[in-house]
Amino acid sequence: MIDQAADWNGAGLSTERSKKLHVRIVVQKGAVPVGAILAASSALGAVIIRILRFDQVPFTLCTFRAITGIPCMSCGSTRALARLAAFDLAAAFRIQPLFTVLMLGVMAFGIADLAVFLVRRRVLSVQWTRRSVKWLSIVVVVLVMANWIYLIYAARA
Numbered sequence: 001m002i003d004q005a006a007d008w009n010g011a012g013l014s015t016e017r018s019k020k021l022h023v024r025i026v027v028q029k030g031a032v033p034v035g036a037i038l039a040a041s042s043a044l045g046a047v048i049i050r051i052l053r054f055d056q057v058p059f060t061l062c063t064f065r066a067i068t069g070i071p072c073m074s075c076g077s078t079r080a081l082a083r084l085a086a087f088d089l090a091a092a093f094r095i096q097p098l099f100t101v102l103m104l105g106v107m108a109f110g111i112a113d114l115a116v117f118l119v120r121r122r123v124l125s126v127q128w129t130r131r132s133v134k135w136l137s138i139v140v141v142v143l144v145m146a147n148w149i150y151l152i153y154a155a156r157a
């Protein structure tokens with residue numbers, strides 16, 4: 001729920017001291033469509049990985065894995081991106097679940113940002129309260145660690 005009386009500053013953070021968690025997406029005038037640019041560059045990267053077959057090299061591209069023998073926190077992202085480029089969501093999720101969900105979110109936000117930009121010449125912007133940023137940080141750390149445990153377990157299975 002968004003408190004309409006909240007005082008949102010230009011940096012996208014609320015200056016209020018509320019105990020509520022606030023996150024809102026607003027349409028903003030006169031800004032660069034960063035979401036659309038990020039989604040386009042991600043899609044281009046996926047196509048390049050797919051065309052050049054970086055996901056099929058016979059050796060590991062991960063220095064951490066080459067040295068320690070265990071996958072790093074982002075191991076499998078290249079292969080997952082190649083699977084996403086081939087529209088194989090199940091394989092991408094099996095390879096690197098957190099990265100797959102992140103890329104799907106980036107693409108959805110990017111498409112929405114591009115649509116708003118083309119139709120209204122405005123862009124989408126995410127605004128957070130300081131409390132929301134704190135909780136989001138905790139959730140991100142927990143998700144990254146859970147994903148890493150999954151990657152280590154999946155590599156040994």
